[in-house]
Amino acid sequence: MPQARLDDLQLHRSIDAPALQSQLYQALSERIFQGRLVPGDRLPASRRLARDLNIGRNTVLAVYDQLAAEGFIEQQPRRGVFVHPQLPLLKRPETPRVTPAVSPPKPPAVTPPWLKGPDGPMTPPDWNERNAPFTPGLPDLNAFPLRTWNRLLHHQESRRSLMGYDGHQGFPPLRRAIADYLRSARGVRCEPEQVIVTQGAQQALSLIAALFLDRGDRVLMEDPGYRGSRYALHTAGVMLEPIPLKDEVLDLERLPDTTEAKLLYCTPTHQYPMGGILTASQRLRLLNWAVERDVWIIEDDYDSEFHFYQKPFAALQGLIDPAPVLYLGSFSKTLFPGLRLGYLVVPPHLVGAFTQLKRIQTGETSPLLQAVTAEFIEEGHFHRHLRRMRQLYQHKWEHLQWLCEQYLEGLYTPIAQSAGMHLVLERDVDDRAVAARMAEVGYRPLALSEYGLGESPRRGLVVGFASADESELQTGIQRLAQLG
Structure with a gap:
């Protein structure tokens, strides 16, 4: 059986052997996964591959051992090293699906419209800001x-x-x-x-x-x-x-x-x-x-x-x-x-x-x-925890509904579904500006328009209630009402 060609295999030089070992493992496993090395293909002998790549033979042997242990390759005594013959053939992509760990991911050439804010590309908030009241998706820790x-x-x-x-x-x-x-x-x-x-x-x-x-x-x-x-x-x-x-x-x-x-x-x-x-x-x-x-x-x-x-x-x-x-x-x-x-x-x-x-x-x-x-x-702790959280979130959801009726009537329309950890407040307003002003006072609702993919996104606020206590819920809704 002819030997697989690895002429295009290049490693980024590093001072430590573990980094080279990781790169070689990544390169070979990618080729197998992408179908560039198919079941039954013969790989170069460890001495030859080490010489071609100008790396230590022990590095190649360690990678071959790892690939064999994981079922990618099969080492046959006195015959050589082969891509495992029972490895299933996977779909072959037109371009590599996995970016090598040694180089950063390549972003899309153009920032999609839904990733842009009014002043340019959106940037995620700092970690401590994402844990603020009204943050959607944040449970009651x-x-x-x-x-x-x-x-x-x-x-x-x-x-x-x-x-x-x-x-x-x-x-x-x-x-x-x-x-x-x-x-x-x-x-x-x-x-x-x-x-x-x-x-x-x-x-x-x-x-x-x-x-x-x-x-x-x-x-x-x-x-x-x-x-x-x-x-x-x-x-x-x-x-x-x-x-x-x-x-x-x-x-x-x-x-x-x-x-x-x-x-x-x-x-x-x-x-x-x-x-x-x-x-x-x-x-x-x-x-x-x-x-x-x-x-x-x-x-x-x-x-x-x-x-x-x-x-x-x-x-x-x-x-x-x-x-x-x-x-x-x-x-x-x-x-x-x-x-x-x-x-x-x-x-x-x-x-x-x-x-x-x-x-x-x-x-x-x-x-x-x-x-x-x-x-x-x-x-059984998971089931008990879910039961407690369901009761707790129901109470918070009902309280938030009442606060919206008291302070936001005529301003926002609640999209009330008796489920989940957030409430949508819909209104034709510059919702990103409102969300930014709420962030200034320590609350982090998200603009509904940021969830839109089409040309005419709906507007309003997505308000997470799970992580806030009753006092924070009331203060936050009052602040939102004050913004008009």
Whole structure:
């Protein structure tokens, strides 16, 4: 069998061997993942590759050992080193999907309109500003059972097995706990083998974009919608097509009869930010549309746990089997954002591709934090915490509704849905200017227009109420009323 050519393989010189080892591992694994090295290809002998790259042979041997342990390659005695013959062939992109760690990501050539503010490109607030009252998506951190969490953390941190490597797909006990929870609470059809633990929902979206999208592809997105999904899915050369809402949910009548889009992103259980919920019949229509047009649905189960007066609708993913759905969620709202843990549920035939991509992009997620989270769920603390938070947020939501009636009548129109952790206050106003003025007094609502993708965005404020106490809620609404 001919030897694979690696003439274009170049390493950025570094003074330390570990950096060279990391670069070589990244370069070879990328080539295998992208299909430039196919199953059965023979790799150069370690001595020859070390000589060609002008690096130590031990560095090459260490990389070969790592790739063999992970199943990328197979070392056959007296024959050589080969790309593993049973490695599945993955889709070959037109351009590399993973940027080498040694060079910074290349941004889009033109800043998309929805990333621009009135005075130029938007910049994210500092970390301490994102923890201010009225910040959307920030849970009540004071109500988190920290003592219980610390007890479990102390219990797990003494386990030496958690100090090493565990697996790129995720800690098995956590994947089992997530699968059990999703089956019982969300109606998701999944086994632990279909769960991939991610570093938040944002990474799950980035993995989807890297695996599914090439230059020139199109993605359909509900409008207005979650800003983070746009940041993750709008890779260079990818077009985002807005689908407007009707009655605060995705307008199914506006879905195209024919489309070249590969993906449709939506939040069917609790539309973000407007809060609407797709009915069962709408969900089936949406699934039928996707099946007939060969489009994958990205189901972001945003805020599904916090419905106050009725049981949450089952996830779209569980309505039919198999479903053309990539299901994602995170623990940022249910536990705390600093945990940086999320999950992605995919069909069995895609698990290998997603896991390999995660291995290449970011590697493993902290085994220790995964183990603590798994025990937190298994001991029942997660369910008890959700129940307490649902009651607490319902009380805050009702109080905020009352404050809006008292102080904002005639100024803003509340878009009130009995679910979630935020309230939309709609008004045809320069909402970014209002949000900036609120920030000056220590409150961080977001302008509704920033969630828009189309040319005529809706305006108002997205007010997070979960992290604020009653006094902060009242002071904030009074301040907003004073702005007129």
